[in-house]
Amino acid sequence: MTNSYKEFKMTVGGREVVVETGKYAEQANGACLIRCGETAVMVTVCMSPAPRDGMDFFPLQVDYEEKMYSIGRIPGGFKKREGRASDKAILTSRLIDRPLRPLFPKGLFNDVVVIAQALSVEPDIQPEPLAMIGSSIALAISDIPWAGPTGSVVVGLVDGKYVINPDLAEREKSLIHLNLAGTKDAILMIEAGADEVTNDEMVNAIIFGQEEIKKICEFIESEIVPAVGKPKKEIELYHVPEELDKAVRDFASAKLDAALDTFDRAVRQAGQDAVEKETLEHFKDIYPENVREIKDSLYYLTKEKVRAKIFDKGIRPDGRGLKDIRPIWCEGHVLPRVHGSAVFTRGQTQTLTTCTLGMLSEAQKLEGLDEETEKRYMHQYNFPGYSTGESKALRSPGRREIGHGALAERALVPVIPSEEEFPYTIRVVNDIMSSNGSSSMASVCGSTMALMDAGVPIKAPVAGIAMGLIKNQETGEFRVMSDIQGLEDFLGDMDFKVAGTEKGITAIQMDIKIKGISEEIMHTAINQANEGRKFILGKMLEVVPEVRPELSKYAPRIISFSIDPAKIGDVVGKQGKVINKIIEETGVRIDIDDDGTVNIAGVGDSAQIERAKAIILSIARDPEVGDMFISEVVRILPKTGAFCELAPGKDGMIHISKMSEKRINSVEEVLQIGDKVKVEIIKIGEKGIDLKLLEKISD
Numbered sequence: 001m002t003n004s005y006k007e008f009k010m011t012v013g014g015r016e017v018v019v020e021t022g023k024y025a026e027q028a029n030g031a032c033l034i035r036c037g038e039t040a041v042m043v044t045v046c047m048s049p050a051p052r053d054g055m056d057f058f059p060l061q062v063d064y065e066e067k068m069y070s071i072g073r074i075p076g077g078f079k080k081r082e083g084r085a086s087d088k089a090i091l092t093s094r095l096i097d098r099p100l101r102p103l104f105p106k107g108l109f110n111d112v113v114v115i116a117q118a119l120s121v122e123p124d125i126q127p128e129p130l131a132m133i134g135s136s137i138a139l140a141i142s143d144i145p146w147a148g149p150t151g152s153v154v155v156g157l158v159d160g161k162y163v164i165n166p167d168l169a170e171r172e173k174s175l176i177h178l179n180l181a182g183t184k185d186a187i188l189m190i191e192a193g194a195d196e197v198t199n200d201e202m203v204n205a206i207i208f209g210q211e212e213i214k215k216i217c218e219f220i221e222s223e224i225v226p227a228v229g230k231p232k233k234e235i236e237l238y239h240v241p242e243e244l245d246k247a248v249r250d251f252a253s254a255k256l257d258a259a260l261d262t263f264d265r266a267v268r269q270a271g272q273d274a275v276e277k278e279t280l281e282h283f284k285d286i287y288p289e290n291v292r293e294i295k296d297s298l299y300y301l302t303k304e305k306v307r308a309k310i311f312d313k314g315i316r317p318d319g320r321g322l323k324d325i326r327p328i329w330c331e332g333h334v335l336p337r338v339h340g341s342a343v344f345t346r347g348q349t350q351t352l353t354t355c356t357l358g359m360l361s362e363a364q365k366l367e368g369l370d371e372e373t374e375k376r377y378m379h380q381y382n383f384p385g386y387s388t389g390e391s392k393a394l395r396s397p398g399r400r401e402i403g404h405g406a407l408a409e410r411a412l413v414p415v416i417p418s419e420e421e422f423p424y425t426i427r428v429v430n431d432i433m434s435s436n437g438s439s440s441m442a443s444v445c446g447s448t449m450a451l452m453d454a455g456v457p458i459k460a461p462v463a464g465i466a467m468g469l470i471k472n473q474e475t476g477e478f479r480v481m482s483d484i485q486g487l488e489d490f491l492g493d494m495d496f497k498v499a500g501t502e503k504g505i506t507a508i509q510m511d512i513k514i515k516g517i518s519e520e521i522m523h524t525a526i527n528q529a530n531e532g533r534k535f536i537l538g539k540m541l542e543v544v545p546e547v548r549p550e551l552s553k554y555a556p557r558i559i560s561f562s563i564d565p566a567k568i569g570d571v572v573g574k575q576g577k578v579i580n581k582i583i584e585e586t587g588v589r590i591d592i593d594d595d596g597t598v599n600i601a602g603v604g605d606s607a608q609i610e611r612a613k614a615i616i617l618s619i620a621r622d623p624e625v626g627d628m629f630i631s632e633v634v635r636i637l638p639k640t641g642a643f644c645e646l647a648p649g650k651d652g653m654i655h656i657s658k659m660s661e662k663r664i665n666s667v668e669e670v671l672q673i674g675d676k677v678k679v680e681i682i683k684i685g686e687k688g689i690d691l692k693l694l695e696k697i698s699d
Contacts, residue, residue, distance in 0.1 A: 006228050010219045012036070012133075013153065013164030013212065015125070019137060021228045030142025030230070034134040038122035043134035044115050047144045051109035051238070056292065058108055062097040064089050064131055065117045066369050076367055086368045090402050092116075092128050095152075096135050098511050099181035099188040103147040107237030112144060121369045124167035129154050132181060133216060140220055143230040147515065150188060151216030152181040155209040157194075157201065162208040176202070178508075180209040184217035186516020190496075193410040196460070196504035199526050206522060240293045240300070247286070248297040252279045256298070260305055263319035265348070265436070265487075272302065303491045310488075311470045311479050317487050318347075325465075325483045325532055330445075330543040332453045339555040340454020342544065344446035346536075347485060348436035353446035355454040357555045358425040359601045361591040377416050378427045379409030381443055387435040404440040405430070408464075411444045411499035411507035412451070415459040422457060423560040423599050437485035438466035444499045444507075445536060449544045455551040460501040463536040467525045469494035471514060480524050482532040494521075498529035502537060556589075556601040559609055563620035565596040571619050578619070578648040586612040618647040623689060625681050630697065633675045638666045644679055644691060652689035654679060659693045671696070 004022035011017070018035045025031035028044040035041075052059055066089050068075045068082060075082055085093070096116060104112070116131035132152030140149040156166035156174035163170055171177065178192040187210060194202060252275055259271030276298055283294055309315050314322055326347030335341040340355035364375040381404045385392025397405070408430065416426065428450060430443040441464030448461045468484035471477070471493050481488055489495050493514045499507040505526075510517075551557070563571065571592065572579045579590060588602040588609055598616060602609045618629065623646065631644035634651065641655045654677075659670045671677070676697040683690035 004228070008219075008224050008227075010216070010223075012129075012216060015165070017130070017133070019134075019224065021137075021141060021224070028138075028142075029144050030138040030140075032134055032137045032141070033119075034130045034137065036130055037125045038120055039118075039125040039127050039130060040120040041127050041130045041134050042117045042119055043131060043138045045135070045138045045142050045144060046113050047142075048111040052111055055109040056296075058101070058104055059111045060097065060101055060104065060114070061111070062093045062100070062114045062135070063116070064092040064096060064128075065115065067118055068367075068369075070118050070121045070127075071369050086366070087402050087406065088366075088368050088370065090399050091406050092131065094399060094403050095128065095179055095181075095189070095191060096132050099132070099150050099152065100135060100139065100146075100148070102188060102513055102515055103150070103183075105145050105147070105235075105237055107239050108145065108235065109238055110235065114138070118369060124169075126154065126165065127369065128179070129165055137220055137224060140225050141229045143233045145232050145235055148183070149217050149220040149225070150181055150183055151213035151220075152179070153209045153212050153216075154179055155205045157197065157205060162205055164209070164212050176205050178202075178205050178209060180206060180213065182210060182213050183516055184214045184221075186518060187510070187522065188512060188516050190508050190510035192505075192508040193413065194500075194505050194507065195414045196501050196506060198504050199530060202505050202508065203519075203523060203526060207519060240297050241290075244287055244290055244293055245297045245300075248279060248283070248294055249301055251282060252298060252301065255279075256302060256305060260302070260309075260317075263317070265318065268317065306487065306491050307470050310481065311472065311477075314479070316481065318485065322479060323482045323528060323531065325535055326485070328536065328539040330449060330540055332449055332544040337554055339552045340450045340452070340456070340548075342446050342449035342453055343433075344442050344449060344540070345434075346438070346442055346445075346483065348434055349439050349442045349485075350432070350434040351439065351442045351446040352431045352433050353443065353450040354429050354431075355447075355450040355456065356427045356429075357454060357456075357551070358427070359556065359558065359589055359591055360419065360423060360425055360599055362425045376419065376425050377409065377413060378425075379405050379412065379430075379447065380428070381405035381408060381430045381432070381440070383432045383435065383439070387432040387439075404443065407440050407497065407507060407509050408443040408447060408499075411462055411464060412447055412458075414506045415462055415501065417457050417459070420560075423558050424456075424556075426451070426456060435486070437487075437489050438464075438483060438497075440464070440509075441466050441497055441499065445540055449540055452544045452547045454555070455548040457547055460503060461537060461540060462499055462501055462506055463533050463540060464497060464499035464507075465529050465532040465536060467494070467496040467498065467529050467532075468492040469496070469512075469517070469521065469525070471517075471521070473514065476518075478521055478524075480521070480528055482528055494525075496525045496529070498526060498533065500530075500533055502534060554603065556603050557606050557609055558599055558601040559613060560597060560599050561613065561617075563592075563596045563598055563616065565594065567620040568592055568594075568596065571598075571616055573648060581648055582612055582615050586615075588612045590616075615647060619650065623650075623652075623681055623684065625684060627681045628694065629679055629681075631677055631679050633671050633673050633677060636667050636671065636673055638668055640667070642667050642671045644677060646679075646689070650689075652679070652681065652691040654691045654693050658682070658691065 008019040020033040025044045031044040118127040136150040139146045155178040156163040157176040158170045175195045181189040255275045331343040444464035468481040468488045470479045494512045497509045586608040591599040635643040641653045678695040679691040682692045
């Protein structure tokens with residue numbers, strides 16, 4: 001162990017958290033191992049020595065790695081090693097990234113890479129909040145310029161009480177799952193799913209979590225950084241030269257005012273492009289090597305003018321007031337062969353949403369560090385280039401798409417019916433057809449309509465809205481905008497998404513570009529979002545007022561019932577012969593769980609589903625005297641009787657004396673092999689089952 005090894009201890013949510021530094025990854029700019037119970041996460045941060053050439057944005061990369069050995073499991077697949085990150089790992093990477101990013105200095109274009117690795121995981125102690133705290137510590141003690149520290153917690157609401165970093169049992173009962181991060185002074189990031197909680201319940205959860213975050217930040221700042229922190233590097237940050245900036249502003253300010261004086265997006269963009277072209281032409285001989293700086297100066301000037309118009313006059317780029325919602329139009333049942341479909345359009349943002357129903361066996365199989373092994377409700381989001389008019393080829397979903405899909409999924413999970421109420425796997429796909437801001441919240445709205453069109457008995461319709469913010473950093477004054485579009489998101493200070501039902505909130509996501517928001521801003525945004533959300537719900541319900549009473553004729557019909565688990569082997573048969581015969585005869589699909597739950601699915605004729613059920617029940621329960629069956633003659637002893645198949649692998653015999661009221665000399669006078677007959681059990685003995693012929697149905 002090196003001489004620089006240090007150990008620090010703090011309490012988070014009533015549990016001891018241990019931080020070790022100076023022992024591992026000594027060549028990284030900053031590193032720590034953070035433990036709580038049997039959960040341990042290693043976090044490292046590194047920065048390139050020089051800016052990347054041509055970079056015009058801060059190249060921060062955050063990766064969260066799930067090591068399968070951390071839960072004593074060997075990865076699946078042929079290679080038997082961790083491959084592409086799971087959706088859960090990608091979402092955790094985003095959680096780590098979002099509170100860190102606003103605290104790096106503007107003009108820093110050096111590559112910064114944060115890697116968090118879950119090395120050991122106890123089910124009761126989630127690694128994600130430890131990874132977020134560890135990333136803050138690693139950056140705070142490194143020589144990388146950064147205005148932290150930050151703290152992070154998960155907040156639950158269990159039996160009416162708020163809980164920090166709830167354990168497995170508490171998470172299962174919690175009405176809120178809130179990932180929260182911030183500095184000791186303000187909130188930086190919110191990511192929450194909830195079971196229709198009130199505005200006050202959500203705000204109080206955030207306030208409760210912020211108190212714990214303050215303690216974490218103060219501990220890092222007062223105990224860890226003074227002991228092991230490195231001096232921060234002096235890095236020359238990119239900035240627009242003052243002389244050039246003044247010259248560009250003097251030349252272009254009035255021209256930009258004229259270009260921005262329209263509510264038509266296309267006209268405004270054309271005007272801005274013309275001003276940029278004219279400005280570059282004017283300065284090409286004066287500043288021949290500074291094209292980038294001229295463009296940046298124009299960008300900052302445009303940002304100031306748009307923000308000032310919103311802040312001072314309450315006028316937004318498209319002419320709306322601060323609380324106005326863009327025009328909405330919707331369609332339901334737009335694709336006839338699809339189980340459920342809808343189009344939701346708000347302004348220039350449009351999503352086509354489809355809903356597909358399948359058997360429970362089609363649920364998504366998960367391989368990760370959680371106890372969850374499969375997902376019955378799947379929500380996927382696609383953002384093709386044509387949605388913004390770009391000529392981009394289709395690619396597999398990126399981190400943003402996975403994040404937006406997860407947010408919409410989180411918003412709808414609380415209203416999805418249980419497996420017992422609706423024994424289907426549900427897949428919802430959002431294809432964004434056009435985007436100008438708030439496409440994830442449009443996805444929530446479109447998905448609700450598609451689910452209702454598919455006949456899924458959701459508990460309540462859900463709508464979503466994105467709120468924006470313009471804040472004066474000197475005075476603290478602010479303006480909150482409802483239903484922000486792309487330009488307002490790009491030039492504003494906050495993207496605060498809220499989804500929920502008429503009753504309450506089901507999901508929240510907040511990202512900011514400034515160093516935190518206050519409790520007052522949070523209250524204002526949530527209350528204003530509530531008004532907008534209910535207005536949008538009303539527009540949706542005008543088109544799809546209720547859940548469709550019947551499933552699409554192309555959707556599978558599924559029935560669910562239970563049998564004695566001890567009889568599963570009889571139903572399946574040796575090498576699956578019995579169940580495969582039932583499937584072949586009826587054309588249905590059959591799933592049987594270990595607890596004896598049977599799901600039978602078929603498209604079209606429900607009679608075949610009922611037939612399959614009757615066969616399974618006849619196998620799964622012991623026959624009783626008086627039971628009647630529709631059966632088939634499978635073997636004949638001419639002078640003795642006919643054997644009938646009551647169920648696969650289970651026969652009974654009609655004695656020759658029980659075939660007719662008249663005396664007959666041979667069974668074949670009445671029955672032939674293959675005849676369909678209705679029979680009744682008259683005796684069950686050691687030698688077998690005796691039957692009586694009630695009716696001959698066919699030859």
